[in-house]
Amino acid sequence: MINFIPEEKVQEILERVSIEQIVSRYVSLKQQGKNLVAICPFHSEDTPSFNVNPTKGLFYCFGCGAGGNVFTFIMKAENYTFVEAAEFLASQAGILLEDNKLIKKVDKEKNSLIEINSLAQKFFNYMLIDSTKGEKALEYLKKRGVSNEIIAEFGLGYSLDEWDSLSKFMTKRKVSVSDLEKVGLISPRQGNASGYYDRFRGRIIFPIYNLNGLVIGFGGRIIDDSIKGPKYLNSPETKIFQKSKLLYGMNLARDEIRRKDLVILVEGYMDVIATHQNGVKNTVASLGTAFTAEQAKILKRYTDNVVIAYDADEAGQEASLRGLSVLNENGCKVNILTLPEKSDPDDYIRKYGAEGFMDCVKNKAIPLIEYKLKIASQKNRLDTIEGKKKVLDFIINDLTKVNSLVEREYYIRLISNKIGVTEQVIAAEMGKHSRSLQNIGTNRDKKVIVRNNSKEKYLMGNSAQVKVERFLVRYVMENPQNIEWFQENVGVHSLQYSKSKLLIRDLIKYVEDSGGSDKFCFKNFLITLPEDLQGYLSEIMTVDTETYSINDCVYIIKNNWYKLQVENLKKEISAAEESEQKDIVDSLVSNLVEFQRDWKQIKS
Ligand SMILES: [Zn+2]
Structure with missing residues (x-):
């Protein structure tokens, strides 16, 4: 993201915007020595521990450890991305970012792709709700307990089981074939045949939004599991859609994540939808790819506390482990939840409600080392030296990273009891x-x-x-x-x-x-x-x-x-x-x- 704002612009903004002016819109500052102090806007307190140093352009809170410069402050206070913060601060200082031609060109193209997606979303949504052709899809969602409100909130839709219904609709509205291909809604025909066909056919459509609630891509799920072809299909990577840099549901979940100071990471679209519908609104999903550092950084803007609640199958276990290490490296506190009865969050919350689900999150989620110990013990024979060694090798690196001596002692005892060393x-x-x-x-x-x-x-x-x-x-x-x-x-x-x-x-x-x-x-x-x-x-x-x-x-x-x-x-x-x-x-x-x-x- 940072690359979009040239460094000299950032420099100019930092020189022209005064941190005390921006901060004083949120809290009232009082002089104390060389610093200004206030009640911290980021945590609740009675005596001021929030410091601003105007000469250095920095702030720091002794209470919650928040600190940085005016960019950090506004990103935190308004939930802005870096680019959004730059735009806001530039406008405050009367600096024009628009005269940077690169930004303008990129933005214009991106905006037109987003407009196409938003039109497609309306088309899919209409087919689900108002067309008889979407009845089967609607029935499928209803059977899974998805309400009309949730369909509207998530903008769900249905793509007809036809080769060109979306293309026809779009070309009538003067959208060019090349733009449709750029945004990944159509694909060229294979082999010698010319022309294109719709990418999503006969699927429930899950629009994927960015943090500002704009449609940047789609996911589609087949209704009938017996039909051949992949169960889930996503938009391809485009100028506006990069799976590794986004989380499904983040636009709807971010306030709740911040309020609860916890995010629950689930595997699929339906897990996010079912949990939100049942009132657990701090869930998001990574989109079927390996969890990335970029995704960890998005989460870290809102909370450090992550519970991974992936599926209980082997693939889910491996995905959990990968996600774990990425989140750990990025400074998150991670616990892993394996739901009882081999359920996924979608099944479980529909069966036991929010209370049952949150009960598991609170009482059954276990930290990294315990989880690794559990997995490794299932995979290796603990009555052999080789097996014991493998388990220990699998955990040792994480174990040495535990700083607290009390925790360390606890884990060492746990491992010792489990593997008999x-x-x-x-x-x-x-x-x-x-x-x-x-x-x-x-x-x-x-x-x-x-x-x-x-x-x-x-x-x-x-x-x-x-x-x-x-x-x-x-x-x-x-x-x-x-x-x-x-x-x-x-x-x-x-x-x-x-x-x-x-x-x-x-x-x-x-x-x-x-x-x-x-x-x-x-x-x-x-x-x-x-x-x-x-x-x-x-x-x-x-x-x-x-x-x-x-x-x-x-x-x-x-x-x-x-x-x-x-x-x-x-x-x-x-x-x-x-x-x-x-x-x-x-x-x-x-x-x-x-x-x-x-x-x-x-x-x-
Ligand atoms: Zn604070």
């Missing part, structure tokens, strides 16, 4: 796994020796680590030419706080992509980040003021990193000793000696 061995495997990941980055560090005398000033505890990491983030943001220095002397891997890690990793990539640090623009970088990182970065840039000596920072970070490695190694060694794995003990001990020697070097 001691908790110590699982912990040792985890250590081995995370070290094999960290070692990728250590060679570079071994060359670096930092000497300084003032290091004793600082506590070596976690609070120093956090402060120093935050300072380093600020240091490279304010002086992006230091990124190379950072990579040489510190390295992303030796940071311990995951948000600092992600932030610097994104910064490095951003600078590489935009052709060097001299072209770096902080404000433009900020809006490319996911919401939680925008918040974290805005917090650092608006709140932090302390400065530290860079040598001290490097020392503290390196020292803590070695300390952690050595502690982990010692734990692994004692676990390996307990389970009498002599080979492993030997190799761990030689690792330990090496680490301790390197550690000593930075201390001297």
Whole structure:
């Protein structure tokens, strides 16, 4: 999306629009030190924790962690996409976006394709509701409990079982054949035959809307399952329809998703329709393709909490796992719901109502690791060593990513009980796994020796680590030419706080992509980040003021990193000793000696 607004326009908007003016339309701001404060518009509170720093053009809320610049603010406050926010802010500042010819041309073509779709939607809808030819389709929907209101709300329709009824209707209204093909409503005849035929024939039609409620594509389902051909058929990818970037039902569900702070992800059109009809309106569906990062980002605009309620069959399980990892990587909290009796959400909610369905969402949805354990245990023989190993391999990476020690302990016990391997061995495997990941980055560090005398000033505890990491983030943001220095002397891997890690990793990539640090623009970088990182970065840039000596920072970070490695190694060694794995003990001990020697070097 960002590509549609040229960078210099974004720059111009940021220079001309004042954040305090925009924000003050939503809340009343009071001066407090160098910042302005207010009651946060994004969460409910009694004492103001929402800060605006006009000089830097940033806002940050201590209560809910929301933060960013004026783009972030307006996107959050109005549910705008980036382009919509740019249009709105540009109009506020009297900046013309229209004089960008690219936008104009693309928009004009897109608009005409959307108009064709909207005309087709009316045609399909008429055939379902008002034509005798659509009786069978209407009967099918009624039998599945779909009401007239829902048919209207979702704009459902029926495509006649004829080769050219839509084409005829459209050409009478002066729509060109080439536009109909561009929007995917007709296909050229196969082989030597000339001419076209309607893509959707004899199908219930589910119009697919974008967030603004405009028809961008269609899905069609056959009524009679005995008829050959695919059960579901979608519009092909077009200029306005990209399956990987949209979610079915999002236009109707987004307010409810935000209100409930939860989205339920289902598999099919009918699942969305049945749940909405029964009053569960925070459901959306991905359209039969693998769940994508773009889709995760759409969801993240409204909530971090996702329940996946796909079908209980094998394909549904695999889709759940794929969706899970994508959502997880994008910072969502994901639980998986497997409905009883092998039902899909459509069947289940029609049988047990909203209450029964929501009861399952609340009580039967389980987190990632439990779900993976369940699946892997079904697929492998747990009475064989090979089977136990496979289960553990399948989970270990996710397990090492769990930050909370309490959760970790819970899972380790759960796995231990399930597969019959001691908790110590699982912990040792985890250590081995995370070290094999960290070692990728250590060679570079071994060359670096930092000497300084003032290091004793600082506590070596976690609070120093956090402060120093935050300072380093600020240091490279304010002086992006230091990124190379950072990579040489510190390295992303030796940071311990995951948000600092992600932030610097994104910064490095951003600078590489935009052709060097001299072209770096902080404000433009900020809006490319996911919401939680925008918040974290805005917090650092608006709140932090302390400065530290860079040598001290490097020392503290390196020292803590070695300390952690050595502690982990010692734990692994004692676990390996307990389970009498002599080979492993030997190799761990030689690792330990090496680490301790390197550690000593930075201390001297
Ligand atoms: Zn807040």
